[in-house]
Amino acid sequence: MAVKECRRLDAALARQLLSQTEAVLFDCDGVLWRGEAALPGAAETLHRLEARSAKRLCYVTNNSSRTRQAYTEKLRRLGFPPADPGQVFGSAYCAARHLSRALPPGGAAYVLGGPALSAELEALGVAHLGVGPAPEPGSAHFGARAPLDPSVCAVLVGYDEHFGYGKLCLALRYLLRGDGDGRGCLLVGTNRDNRLPLEGGSAVPGTGCLVKAVETAAEREAFIVGKPSRFMFECVASEFKINPTRTIMVGDRLDTDILMGNTCGLTTLLTLTGVTTLDEVKGHLNSGCPERRNLVPDYYVDSIGDLLPALTD
């Protein structure tokens, strides 16, 4: 891997880079929009990348609480180029894809997650026990007293507002049952994001907290489908003809977007409209630590709209 230096991608450099580029993968929140507001110039940039510059666009997100379909609707709502659900690689879809191949015939998943995760599983025919509220303390089916479903041979952990001790308990009991009979019970997490930032500097816990709780109980590591896992890029690459050396990964997070891009041999572009500052990148650059160097992107822009000058005739 060439040494990454996090150079500012000015118009001249961007023209040169784009002339060698076939596909651009975008993280969404913090790159294309924040909440319900598109970032300035973002929609126009993507229109030009696709229409004038003939780039293939894909959307790669760790958010497991929206379906592929919901992302296409949001892209349209915010004025981005119309996208097909097949261009969207969310961690809910990628988890469903993984389980559709990894579950043995007749096997089902115990799922910590919400309606979007459930919908993506069903779209790919992955059997599961359903999502939503679980029995509460004191009920006959709480925790250690809940009956176990014999078909379960995977535990899938995604974003789940109904996550609680009872679900944690069931997850552990399924995972321990697998330990005993030699078949094993898969443990899969959608992603490891610790926090979801809110406008105004506050934050709510991310799926990474729930994954960690289950991993701690089970004393084993989950297979993670989301960024920085290679698995997410492999999903994209297996559905489209993607040449990594002619692909750009655009993201606002070093430990997910940029790390995955660098690991998979893509060109990486950081936008400063999300959770990362240039000082953090400099810290990694100057650390002398090879692992931290993997978090350094090839290029950065203040905002994705900065590519516009390179996309004019």
Added chain:
Amino acid sequence: MAVKECRRLDAALARQLLSQTEAVLFDCDGVLWRGEAALPGAAETLHRLEARSAKRLCYVTNNSSRTRQAYTEKLRRLGFPPADPGQVFGSAYCAARHLSRALPPGGAAYVLGGPALSAELEALGVAHLGVGPAPEPGSAHFGARAPLDPSVCAVLVGYDEHFGYGKLCLALRYLLRGDGDGRGCLLVGTNRDNRLPLEGGSAVPGTGCLVKAVETAAEREAFIVGKPSRFMFECVASEFKINPTRTIMVGDRLDTDILMGNTCGLTTLLTLTGVTTLDEVKGHLNSGCPERRNLVPDYYVDSIGDLLPALTD
């Protein structure tokens, strides 16, 4: 620290050791009893240690779901020598003790825990917001919408069957608020036990899973009061005149009981009636790794009742 070899404590060796011993600290579950059944010979051993051999007995447990008072009742119910609540050092009591000193005047704790933790906090005058069920998804006070109490300057995590995403969210928001104003918000965990073993080989998640979830969200480490933290021994030592070199720590877990005993300069005795096998000890002994050597006890017995022959006249 002398090299620990995990020697079998036979009657002759036990007589010699006990002649130099003033105090014995006992872990409870897996050492004195399992569930509601005293282990064979355990009660008689403790009677003799106290009455004939004039040892000071203390009970040191990571379980945060019972009060000191509840432990004295269980000891009596199972035929152990009558104990005063002052001899019982549970992680709920020790957490209350820590917060009673660490909280600023007027400060309160946001508590993930049950009624026992609440009772121990109140016994030491530690203000807190209460325990029990939290608002559910969809309610006006769920997660990011819950109002924050201005008096909170500590988050305490213990065993909590009502633990869930909403509580995790509140804990994070209190911890982030502290980050901003420079005063900081304390993060305290009762213990890090990953699992509570059930009879029959199954298990339920321990407090360690909840602590890890909060730590992952907050991106900081909790102060842990329970074993293997020195803090728990310091609680005992500050209330009784304890000479570490004349004190035995008896336990069934290497990474809590034995590690704390070794760290604090106590003589350590492993019982094989709980979660540990002799093979695990041998693995640590032969590892050549200094950290793993800290998990090796001085002595072991199959069961605490094996001390009886050394306690006859």
